[in-house]
Amino acid sequence: MRINRIILIPLLLAIAACSKSADPIKVAKIDKNEYEPQKWAANYPAEYELWEKTKEPTPAGKSFYKKGWDTDGKVYDKLSEFPYMALLFKGWGFGIEYNEPRGHYHMLEDVLEVDPSRRKAGGACLTCKTPYAQQLQQEHGRDYFSKAFDEVHSWIPKNHQKMGVACISCHNGEDASLRLLNDFTLGKALHSIGFDQNKASHQDMRSLVCAQCHVTYVVKKDKDMKSMDVFFPWKNSKYGNIAIEDIIKTIKSDPANLEWTQAVTGFKLGFIRHPEFELFSNQSTHWKAGLSCADCHMPYVRYGSYKVSDHRVVSPLKNSLRACIQCHAQGEDWLRDRIKFTQDRTISLLMRSGYAAAAAAKIFEKLNIAASQGKKIDSALYQKAREYYEQAFYRVVFIGAENSVGFHNPQETMRVLADAAVYASKSEALLRQAAQKAGIELPEKIDLELEKYLSSRGEKKLNFDRSAEFKDPFKTQESF
Numbered sequence: 001m002r003i004n005r006i007i008l009i010p011l012l013l014a015i016a017a018c019s020k021s022a023d024p025i026k027v028a029k030i031d032k033n034e035y036e037p038q039k040w041a042a043n044y045p046a047e048y049e050l051w052e053k054t055k056e057p058t059p060a061g062k063s064f065y066k067k068g069w070d071t072d073g074k075v076y077d078k079l080s081e082f083p084y085m086a087l088l089f090k091g092w093g094f095g096i097e098y099n100e101p102r103g104h105y106h107m108l109e110d111v112l113e114v115d116p117s118r119r120k121a122g123g124a125c126l127t128c129k130t131p132y133a134q135q136l137q138q139e140h141g142r143d144y145f146s147k148a149f150d151e152v153h154s155w156i157p158k159n160h161q162k163m164g165v166a167c168i169s170c171h172n173g174e175d176a177s178l179r180l181l182n183d184f185t186l187g188k189a190l191h192s193i194g195f196d197q198n199k200a201s202h203q204d205m206r207s208l209v210c211a212q213c214h215v216t217y218v219v220k221k222d223k224d225m226k227s228m229d230v231f232f233p234w235k236n237s238k239y240g241n242i243a244i245e246d247i248i249k250t251i252k253s254d255p256a257n258l259e260w261t262q263a264v265t266g267f268k269l270g271f272i273r274h275p276e277f278e279l280f281s282n283q284s285t286h287w288k289a290g291l292s293c294a295d296c297h298m299p300y301v302r303y304g305s306y307k308v309s310d311h312r313v314v315s316p317l318k319n320s321l322r323a324c325i326q327c328h329a330q331g332e333d334w335l336r337d338r339i340k341f342t343q344d345r346t347i348s349l350l351m352r353s354g355y356a357a358a359a360a361a362k363i364f365e366k367l368n369i370a371a372s373q374g375k376k377i378d379s380a381l382y383q384k385a386r387e388y389y390e391q392a393f394y395r396v397v398f399i400g401a402e403n404s405v406g407f408h409n410p411q412e413t414m415r416v417l418a419d420a421a422v423y424a425s426k427s428e429a430l431l432r433q434a435a436q437k438a439g440i441e442l443p444e445k446i447d448l449e450l451e452k453y454l455s456s457r458g459e460k461k462l463n464f465d466r467s468a469e470f471k472d473p474f475k476t477q478e479s480f
């Protein structure tokens, strides 16, 4: 790897110094907790203007796999891209509509527009969708989590009922220093892993502001399946090493963490959402090299006579890899090629392990039906197969929900997916043994009935032509 180590360190220092080269004149006094971005605009017109650009769609063609919301109006969604997800997630909102992300400006609007089944968890859903979450939770306690989504949403001041990520989400208004707003989630989670946020370095903060939302979380349920809390399942982990094994252990440690029932198998399961911070910070090359999220997603841009952090937060591929070029002398083509290299391998292994988990799920379905018709299924084999299946399931969901398609931590991604594939095939082998013992015949190739899952989504239709669906880039799937 041809990193120019000699220029790297001075460059990093220079970048840091540059940003302060010509501070704009502050004309207004801004309250520490000012929610309205326009008030901030008076002092920080550049950051405001760039932040506002997150409302514009991004050109899908520039990214290999994160097409998102294209300039031509197409919305890319995970169920169309990864049909096995429609099977695995059948039983609740994620199996009906599961879109790729778009700009920060739309964060709250998109929850309002998504299929209502996705808001069933109630106010809890607003946790990383409005900057008011912290305040509402403080004022309303448990009601904030358990009351219906529309009611909790109506507590937000009228003029901000559609406002997404705002300046206050990441900054203190008085001096625009970085600050963590969501104490009831991230604050607690950091405490649970023994990390003192008052001792966080400046570089830590440049990732932690993102970790308020780009992390997985659990919506804890009471016995009537009403939401009672939202927390990050980190308690078995350490800062810089939040691993999937520990997340699974935490989710499985309490039945209240199982949020839904999977239609195909009838199992109560937990779920994993957008774990960008967890994957990136788990000993990735760039984390070890001291990088933060902002280094790649908010590179400095020239604005008039001074430099500012690019507040139009996007995929680096959609930003000409400007962030990378500050450190890597290899040039845009080389960098793009390296990203594709990692992402192709991730997609290949994700497809294989995802379809393997789906096949196991379908066999559970067959055995469950046989059992209901009086067949005797060996329960030891069944339980062991279930444990392996769940281990595969959570790993597949973890990497499928993580938004970098492996790039944030290629080595860890490959490890997690390889384990997923092994768990899924072990589960299938045990299920076949159980079937044979019970005298149930299983075909060699399990019919996943994907069309059934893809087309039973109510009003929601596939967002784009199925021919655009991801294929295994190495075509290994054909041999399965």
Ligand code: HEC
Pocket: 058, 068, 069, 100, 101, 102, 103, 104, 106, 107, 108, 110, 128, 129, 130, 131, 165, 169, 170, 206, 209, 210, 211, 212, 213, 214, 293, 294, 297, 298, 313, 314, 315
């Ligand atoms: C308050 C919660 C919150 C914070 C803080 C936050 N994000 Fe996001 N981010 C989101 C949500 C939600 C979306 C998806 C929005 C949608 O699809 O409507 C998103 C989308 C994105 C996207 C995709 C943008 C696109 O055009 O497709 C990137 C990249 C991103 N965030 C990076 C970051 C980084 C880096 C940070 C920290 C500097 C950060 N985010 C902080 C909630 C947040």
Ligand code: HEC
Pocket: 019, 037, 040, 041, 044, 047, 048, 049, 051, 165, 166, 167, 168, 169, 170, 171, 176, 178, 205, 206, 209, 210, 294, 298, 307, 308, 309, 310, 311
């Ligand atoms: C998702 C988190 C996030 C949001 C939202 C956000 N910022 Fe920032 N902002 C950052 C980060 C990270 C930096 C880099 C800070 C550093 O390294 O000291 C930054 C830097 C700044 C700076 C210091 C100068 C610079 O550009 O580096 C100012 C001023 C600023 N932001 C203003 C704003 C304003 C105004 C808004 C709202 C319109 C806003 N920010 C929204 C994360 C955010």
Ligand code: HEC
Pocket: 062, 063, 064, 065, 066, 068, 100, 101, 207, 210, 211, 214, 276, 277, 278, 280, 281, 286, 291, 292, 293, 294, 295, 296, 297, 314, 315, 316, 317, 318, 339, 403, 404, 405, 407, 408
């Ligand atoms: C070394 C550079 C680098 C670092 C550091 C980094 N990312 Fe990324 N990120 C990328 C690349 C490259 C992609 C893939 C973009 C694509 O495929 O279009 C990506 C993708 C994403 C996406 C999906 C973007 C989209 O358009 O859908 C999100 C969200 C995101 N990163 C958030 C984060 C967060 C949060 C952190 C810190 C915890 C972080 N990133 C750290 C380089 C980086």
Ligand code: HEC
Pocket: 001, 003, 012, 285, 286, 289, 291, 295, 296, 316, 321, 323, 324, 325, 326, 327, 328, 335, 336, 338, 339, 410
């Ligand atoms: C702040 C500096 C910095 C930025 C920004 C940065 N990198 Fe790196 N990158 C590094 C360092 C340091 C290493 C480790 C080099 C080594 O030890 O050989 C590295 C390693 C890599 C590697 C090899 C990783 C591996 O595991 O083998 C790739 C590929 C890479 N970077 C791509 C990118 C891309 C693409 C971007 C932008 C999205 C980016 N980098 C942004 C500093 C940076």
